Each structure stands twice: as structure tokens, then as C-alpha cells.
Amino acid sequence: MRRSRISAALFAASISFSSAYAEDGAWRMAKPMPVPQSENSSAVLGDKWYVIGGIDVPQTAPVGSVIVYDVKSDSWSHLKDMPEPAHHTATVGLDGKIYVFGGFVGTPGAKQWQPIADAFSYDPATDAWTKLAPMPTARGSAEAVALNGKIYVIGGAHVHEHGREMKEPLWAGVPSIVGTTVEEYDPATDTWRERAPMQAERNHFLAAAVNGKIYAIDGRVGLPFVTKSDVTDLVEAYDPKADTWTFKARSPTRRGGVPGAAYNGKIYVTGGEYQDPEGKRTFWALEAYDPATDTWQTLPHMQIARHGFVAGFIVNEFHVAGGSFQSDGMPGINAQMDTHEVYTVAK
Template identity: 30%
Template sequence: MTSIDRRSLLIAAGAVALSGPARAQGGWNTRAPLPWPVQEIYAAVWNGRIVTAGGLVGRPGGQPLHVEDRVGLYDPAADAWSEGPALPQRRHHPMMIGDDALGLFAVGGYGVSPAGEWTGMREVWRLDGETWVRAASLPEPQGEAVGLAHGGRLHLVGGRSPAGAANGGWTDQADVATHRVLDPSVGGWHEARPAPTARNSAAGAVLNGALWVAGGRTVRGGGTGQLDRYDPGEDRWDTLAPIPRSTAAGQQVGGGLAMLAVGGKLVAFGGEWFAPGGGGVFRETWIYDPATDAWTAGPDMKTPRHGLAAAAVRDTVYAIAGGAVVSGGQAVGTVEALRL
């Protein structure tokens, strides 16, 4: 993919089978929608509820992006949403990380400043009761990253950081392979082994004591299905079987997808691709078995989306909100669930 102006794309209204094992049984079912449409969000499971925060909605005609500070709380048992304490500032792409021992965190992302709507941010907030409080800030801004909790630590992998002194537009940022780790009991962030590839808008999950990062894209190379596994004990990355291409779209599943771990497997879905004059959104679901290092096709989402949040509660996967067309033309609040 050639270099793109992300802001222009965001305000433009956009209009598989595999050989091998059979597709997973069942399909996606519609659940109560998030009360407001939004995309470019992430989710965490915290105290039995799914939490998502911030995000954006593109506006036509060159108007400024609408950036959210609202926090949505979903109760899977009741299939109902409520609103939690708003973020201290509006953010899109804030990484949500939840851990029973550490707490609930909103990390980095982009804010709105006089410099622009894609100002990379360093702030990290932790929810304390009904109030978001400051935690250890990032050494530098980092957005469109993968955030995971494991072993009493937070990990932030890849994404985009300012390429120079400018920090306000999407083109001011550059893809990074940066891997930072925070032990809240000790203090600040420290550097771990960088990811094998600098890329943004990937997805991640924790499985079998390892961190897994899949998909994403680079500005010039487009989507990548690359799957990387990080061993925290050895500070080592290994690259495994990539997510397959979409035969329906003829494109590589990559940027803006979601992924999580359920039942000893990885489940990845959604994402978008860009092409001259447009692009599209993926509806495929892919299921990875670490025992065989192979992906198989699962049921397609009813509503293809990118920039969506994902969470798993017990044996059920949730796909939350996102953009129903490539770029920022149609944010939705749609929620679908897949039981595995």
C-alpha cells in the first residue's frame, strides 16, 4: 500500500473456505448494541463485565473527527450495557487492559490538541473505584498498539509513535516494533525485546503462558497476516503460521482486526484493507490451533467490521462496535457473539 493520508480516509464514507478441517459449528448471534456508534476501540474484561472506552466517529466534509470519552460496561449475563466513569480526556485508540490483580487500565492512544486530531499520547490511567487516576506514563506516545496483561505486568507492543518533532496528524506517526513492559508494583515502563516487525493495528491475546500478536499493517506494505509469539521467560519472539488471505476479497487479512484466546485456541476476525479508490472490510473468522500451527475458517460475522473491540467471557467471543465500511464512514454499535 502506498503512503496514505489517514485523516482523509477516515472522513470518507466507504461504501473462505480452506482445505483441511471443517468450519467451526454454529455462528454469530446478535446481542444488545453499544448505545452509541463508535470505532477504533479496544476492550478488556474486568469484574465480570466487558469494558470499552473512547473511540471516534468520522465526519464528512472535512469536519473535525468526533472523539469520545465515554466508557461502556457490558454485562454478558444480562445482555445489557451501562455507562461507566468517562475518561479524563477524549481518546481514540486507547488500549484497554484488564487484570484481576492489577486493575483496569487505559493506555496511550490519540487525543485532540491544537496540533491535530492524531496527537499521540503518553498518559496511562487506572480505574480506582469511580475515578480514573494517573499511572506511570509511557516514555513516548504510542497508539494503534497491542496491549496485554500477563504475569503481573502490562505489555504494549508495536503500533505507531511520532517520527519526529511533529505530533498531531496521522502522517506525523511512524510504525514501530517497540515492546514496553510495566510492573505497577515497581514503577515505570522498561523495554523488552522488540516485536519482529514494525506494524500498527494488529491484535493480541495471551495463551499458554505466551503473548500472541497477529495481523496488523504497515503504511507502505498494507495488511499482514503475520503471527508472532512472545515467551516472557526467555524474552524471545517466534514467528508462526500467518492468518490466511481472504479468498472472498482477494486480500490479506491484516489491519484493524480483533483477536482473543478461547478454549486453548486463538480466534481472529474482522479488519479492513485499502485499495485505489476504496477498499473493504473483512467478515471472516479464523481459528488458530497452537498444537498444529494451523488456521481454520470459522463462521463469518453477520456484520463485517474493522476497528472493533473484542472480548471473551468463558466460552463466548464478543465482537463490539467498529466501522462497517473501510475507513471512518460508518461507525456502528453492533454487538455479535460467537459461542465456541
């Protein structure tokens, strides 16, 4: 009798495992990127997905490439490079243009990330870049969100301390700040103004707008480097009319290096990275946040766990590409990928 109960339990467990694994079929592989990339940023305009910059992992140097994915032809093309190569930039699309803010630069082969304040716009119609008024605060690994004709650049890491700009580039032994800074850019006037800061400092996080509010989700705290930082599951919402932030329901998974995008009133969050003395982890979980009910839903996970990648919605298809399948920091290992997956959300 006992043997039969054990067998039944094992059989039931195998069915449960098989069913969960079968859910991966919701994701499909699509045309890979031309080259492996990570720590880049992206924006969607219409049916095209623009991927900006990134990092050359063996050299820790910024990459200035710009590529675009055309969903109609399932193909990638190279566009004009960035005027200033950078990684960990904040990128967003608005009114037919791509806006790119800040990021890190550095000397090839040197372990240094120098935050920059430079801002640019890219016009796909002319394949041309235009330099904009710089951000008041130089920073990298921030998030840019467009809402009501304005662009909000949120959070990130920088080397300002007590109003004094540190000249050293960021690295693990250099004083740095993971900020709560929020600065609003007006494309119509090419001007900036300071807005209410977040309640929680964070970088390597996700921010997205739904129904007139901006939501900041997860992220890295303490330092911008995974080997010297912790991660958070905090979620907070920004109301631009009241210029206030409010905490919301925590996310199911604490993680940094996490991208995502908003679609049909929900925010989809996937992937990410975390390290502790027990191990180095990348995530593949896909979760959706519904601001209307302040609740989370767990969805079928990606086929490849990854962090430091790009994500975006083209209509109801959630695209993810690039990144690293292993948490960074292993000598001699380059885990960058060119893989491209798509998850279809019911309309």
C-alpha cells in the same frame, strides 16, 4: 446431456453456497451499544465487558466515554468518563482493574492524531480513575497484553524519529514510525522497562497471550492510516522468559484494524480492513489460531463485516460490538455502528 450436467453443477453449487451461508446461524445478535462507536478498546473482567474511548468520525475527535456490558442482564451502562479522551488506546484487564495506555488525541474537525504516553487504571469497584507512570514511548494503535502479573504494551504508531520527538501530530504527510517497540509495565511498582522489539513493525493489529507466550497477529504497516499503508499476515510469538520473538504460521487473511481474544488455548481473530486502488474492504472472516499446533482454523463468519471494533470473551461467548461496516475515508459517510454480535465456542 450437457444441459443436465450444467443443471446438476448449478444445483450442487447452490447447495454448497446455502450450506456456507447457513453457518452464519452460529452468530446471534445481542443488545446493541448505547451509541455507535469505533476505534475504541475493551477489556473483560469476570462477566462484564468494559468498552473504552473511541473516535467521533465526522469530527475525527477523541471520545472519552466508558460503557460496560453485563452479560447477566444483557444490558449496557455508562460509567465515569476517561480522564483524557482518546482513541486507538491499548487496554487490558488485570487483577480486577482496567489499564489504558496511550492512544491518539486531536483538535475536533482537524485531521490530526497526536500520540500520547499517558497511562491510567480504572477501578470498577469505585468507578474511579488513577493516573499511572507514562509510557516511555508515546504511541497509539498499540496492543496491551497481561501476562504473569505484568502488562506488555506492544507496537503502535508514534512520531519519534532517530531519538528526536517530532512535535507535529500524525497525519498522512507527517513523518511517523510504525514501531516494533515493546515496553513492560509492572503494576506493583508503577514502573516501565524496555523489552525485545518485535521482528515486524505493526499497528492496528491483535496481540493475545496463550500458555505463557504473547502472539502478535496481522496489522497495518508503513503508516497508521489505511489510505497510506499496507497490511500483513505475519504472526510472531514472544517468550518473556527468553525475551525473544519467533515467527509462526502466517494467518489466512491479511488485514489491519483487526480485534480478537484468546480462549481455551486458542486465539480468535475476526473482522478488519484494507484498501488498495481496486477498492475499500472490510472483512467478516473469523479464524482461530492454535499455538500448540501452529495451525489455523476457519470458522463461521460474522453477520456484519466491520473494522475498528472491540472483541472479547465472556466465558465461552465471543462478543464483538461497534466499529464501521465500511472502510473509512469516504467524504460525508459515517459508517459507525452500535451492533453487537455473539459467537459461542464449545467448552
